[in-house]
Amino acid sequence: MSVADGQPTTQTHPKAALPFVANDERAHWHDKALWFVRHKRDVAVHAVPEWEQLREAASQIKAHTMAHLADYLEQFEANAKQRGVHVHWAADAAEHNEAVLRILQRHGAKKVVKSKSMLTEECHLNPFLERHGIEVIDTDLGERIVQMRHETPSHIVLPAIHIKKEEVGQLFHEQLGTDEGADDAKYLTEAARQHLQQKFHDADVGITGVNFAIAATGGFVVCTNEGNADLGTSLPPVHIACMGIEKLIPRASDLGVFLRMLARSATGQPITAYSTHYHGPKAGGELHIVLVDNGRSDVLGQEKFRRSLNCIRCGACMNTCPVYRRSGGHSYSYTVPGPIGSVLAPSRGMKEHYSLPYASSLCGSCTDVCPVKIDLHHQLLAWRGEIARQKVLPWSKRTSMKLGGWLFRSPALFRLAGWSGRLALRLLPRWAIYHRFNVWGRQRDLPPAPKQSFRALYREHQQRRRSDGE
């Protein structure tokens, strides 16, 4: 698979990113689009003087919840049931999909509208339901666009961030009959609105994700800007909400902390346009909640990586990541891309996702912007250690790391390598430096070799200072 397929890749990150970085103009366009969102986040965050206290509180609430997760899940279940909600438990993706299908079949449902849910992406719910003859329409505009292109989201908040408006125009012209060549965002959004209105009208069941579930009240919150989740749950009689077990918080008052941070971190908005609190089914309707583990309880047991379960899926770490911005979401081999995805993925399959913790410069910007204080770059580094220890790295990388370690441990050897490197860069012809073994030099040139080493420069400088001082 490649990036062109628009599916999570099975290749290593550098390989999968090749087609993306080959188009320099587009890679820069993508970089800028995300930096724009990052900037909006900064403006919104700086307007909240108590931001750091909120981060600390959010992180403490999550740590507390994780320490008592089983108790809170039981409390949530009891309270939700009391409000007439059907609660389902799914240990893995297959059980989740089966649970959803059973509900749909009981209602003879053929048409489903779904609002954005990374969990259902993670479980590959759409293809599963389609195989059983059910039409699933993603109703978030960005998600609908990638669905029409038979792709997956390349970002968890901005699913179509990798697509240009001209391409959306062409897609809508082919599939929705908009004017050829029309690429005005307003015009295209209006066309999607008309198209989706019919889908909402015809739907038998609405599926949503869950942003936060409240143990003390048995309710949950869904946040959107478009209002698509709200139409999808207020028109069809049946609502199925799918949530990972880490979405739980103890008290409704904790939402004060999280709702203040989510939209500001995600898009720089003070709050999403709609933050809807569901407590029980609507009159004459039915409400189901599917609680999904799918590897989360394993992560709970890994001390170094446990905090990744704090994630509220705001996407801020992606928007700020220099590697994500310049390689695109489809170069990651996991449903959730970027720094948080690269931390979550290896516990789902170390062999499959070993390259992701290396898709980072470890600059730490992700950790700085994370509203729930996940130590993302430390976890990325910890995964590298884990991956090396388990000998998952390919032979070439293992050997070069070993050689590197050996070189850095011996000052004499290091000096010799520096000297010969400087000489080689000056004397050798281009073909002898840029060849298939020099992976680093594929897209870039090595810097011109300095005349002397840093060590020599430093010695000279010290001597000069000493003679100046005399």
Place this chain on the structure above:
Amino acid sequence: MSSRDDMLRAIRAHALPDAPLPKTTALGVRYDDPTAQFVKLVEAVGGAVLHARDAADADAQIRQLEVFQTSQRRYSNLPGIGESTFDLDALARPHELAGTGVSILGGEFAVAENGAVWATDAGLKHRAIYFISEYLVLVVPARELVHNMHDAYARLSFENPAYGLFISGPSKTADIEQSLVIGAQGPRSLHVVLLGD
């Protein structure tokens, strides 16, 4: 029930160090002029605010709005403010709301911090009215304004009505090349009327 027990057992297999639950009430920002802050934020998220002395004043101002005058099908559940051209309770299914122009509904309170209004489905047979209407007008008592989200949750119990939501501005999207478009799937406009002093 076996998946349930398996999941709970798998979670309990990991004994995690306890961490205290923090107090969150003291975290909220407070404003010298919360009304001015609210107005600024509603406008920033693409909405508009009207100030009305009383119901009659609100009614007069709403009738002046273009969204009111151009709507053939209107709904209001507020006595003396706006008007209804149909009976919501007579509609068997929410789908019959399709084609509704402006809806004028009561909001319970407003939040200065983010320009949001808390609304519920109390007395509304179909909650879809909030989302299917082309234009939305929310009328909130001006004194029911809290500074921040912590104060907001201190007011909420989720009992009768259980359902409710924060609405901040009209429906919007920026999914096509980050260009903001107002009026995605839900209402194309939002007016908040602050009623009284």
